[in-house]
Every structure is written in C-alpha cells, then in structure tokens.
Amino acid sequence: MKKIGVLVSGRGSNLQAIIDAIKRGYIKDAEIAIVVSDVKDAYALTRAREARIKAVHVDPGSYRTKDSYEEEILRLLQKEGVDLVLLAGYMRIVGKRLLDAYHNKILNIHPALLPSFPGLHAQEQAFNYGVKVTGCTVHFVDEGIDTGPIILQRSVPVLEDDTPETLADRILKEEHKIYPEAVKLFIEDRLTIDGRRVRIR
Template sequence: MTTIIGVLVSGRGSNLQSIIDHVESGYLKNVKLSVVISDVKDAYALERARMHGIDAVFIDPQAYGNKMGFERKIIGTLRLYDVDLVLLAGYMRILGSEVIQVYRNRIMNIHPALLPSFKGLHGPKQALEYGVKVAGCTVHFVDEGMDSGPIILQSCVPVKDNDTEDTLAARILEQEHKIFPEAIKLFTEGKLKVDGRIVLRREK
C-alpha cells in the first residue's frame, strides 16, 4: 500500500530535499511525494519540487479573509491529492485546529531543538544562550500547541565552546536529514502507535 505524502514549506526546503533523496534512493518504499504546498510564492522548496516532478502549489494567505479560509484551502488541496501523511518541512506558521483535527496523528514536524526545550523560532540560538552542552532535533506529531505534540524521534549533537548559531544549526541540520526520513519510514511501515503523549514503536 502506497502512502501519499504532502509537504508544507515556507523556505529553501533542505529537509524536503532530504526526503526526496530518500524516496528516490529507495530508503522510503511505497511512498509517493504528491504535492508541496508553500505559503511563500518564491520559496525555493517549490523549485526543488518541480525539478523532481512533484506538483508545487503556492497558496497565498493574503487571498483569504482569515486564517480559517486559508487553511481550508490547504485542507482542500491535500484532499485533492488524497494525502495520507502531512509533513511540515520548514513551514513557518502554526497550524489551526481544523487542519489538525482532519489529520490527527498524521502531521509530522521537524524542530531544531530537543523538545520540550527551546520551542518556537531559533532553537540553536536559544540553546547557545542557555548554555546547554547538548543540543539536537526532534520529530513530533503536531497538536494544537506550539512544538508540543507527541515526540517520535530525537537526535543529539554536542555543543562546542566555539559554536555560533550557524555552526550549531548546521550540525543539527545534518541530524534532521537523518531522523525525519526515519520517522516517515516508521509511519509508512505502520510501526508507530500514539498512546496519549507517548509514541510507541512496534514491530508489525
């Protein structure tokens, strides 16, 4: 059975490219990247999608009277493509409750921090300013809160004394490109079960 994936983006799409690469290499089997949706017209992620034959759709938030109208257009587009799993890959908006209700436990986000620490923007910067010795990234299911949904996978990186926000972010990004595809693989193989806040990994 093929899992149809839709990806929401806002920027350059490096995590999108990683997912595309893992599909094309065969690591992600029985997966179809069907559509990439952006809220930013010139997001490079849209060009990445087009270069790999994936439909690229810009939905202008300003064209709708409110957030609900905008997100209903997103839901309609995802349904048009029969999307099973929604991925947030650098999508810079907090999803509203209607989208989450339709795709409960079928929306994954990648965040550049070890949640529940350092939610929101600039996770690596927050980590450096706090003085932690270990940073990292988290893949989680999306709920109604900000970076608060059940955690699927995490990966750690050391924080070096001479790190800047950019050097730490680059080291974290390398891990993002590993664990996001891994989480997708577990989902598509039916190996994830959500029990309250806990995501259990099971063998089929």
C-alpha cells in the same frame, strides 16, 4: 502506496532529504504528491518542481481568515489523496481545520531537543542558554507550539568554538537523517501513540 503532502515556507532542505530517501528506496510504498508553500518564492517549490512534484503557492493574504486559508490547503491535500502531512520549515501554526482533518497524521521537525527551546530560533535559544547538548526532534503536531508527542530525537553536542550558525548547520545534518527515518516508521505503520509516548514497533 501512501501519499505525502509537504507544507513549506523556505529553502526546503528537509523536503529534499525526504525526496532523496524515497528515490533511493529507503522509504518504500510512498510518494510525495504535493508541496504547498505560503511563500511564493520559497526555494522548496523549486526543489519540488525539479523532482517533478506538484508545487503550489497559496497566499495567506488572499484569504480573509486562517480557516479559509487552511480550507484551501486542505482541498489541495485531499484532491491529491494525501495520507500524511509533513511540515518542513513551515512557518505557520497549524490550525484546527487541518488538525481535525489529519489527526495524528501531521509530523514536524524541530531543531532542538523538545520540550526545551520550542518556537522560533531554537538553535540560537539553546546556544544563548549555554546548554552542552542540543539536537533535533520529530514529533506529531497538535494544537500547541512544538508540543505534540515525540517520535524521534537526535542529540548534537555544543562545541566550545561553536557559533549559533555552526551549531545550526550540525543540527540540520541530523535533521536530514531522522526526518526520513520517522516518515519511514509512519509509512510502515510502526508508530502507536500512547498518551504522551510514541511507541515504535
């Protein structure tokens, strides 16, 4: 049984997608051991508690440095025996302390087809640029911003009557499909990183 830790900052809809995928048996031999948020009132913590998952708020403002803040997160993850870390709307750049401890064991979901439109407000970036197709990406996390090796992508057309909000809603629906799929592949040891490429067995 592999244990998953999830880092969150917001409403946690992707967290819910993972919870549901485990509950219905799509993701087997895995459980979410802990959910950690840097935001005290993040709704993701409520989702975790409702699913009887340990939910913890770690206030970055209580720590003098980023390293000491991440040291506490690492302590919590390791205490629960976490094998895989998921970022689900976590609005902080993961630092060296966590990256070293969980090398190639941290996944993120991004609402654009990377390497296009990295960083914040990716849906709005894509909309304003005028692309005809955008989407979402699950990738391994490295020291850059949305630069790690790509695991899965799903395309979403930009419709003529779209707004940034309607586009974001349609992208989110695809996120809820491919994030559980990527987690399933990781749990089943079907992912191999070969340079920039992630090979799926």
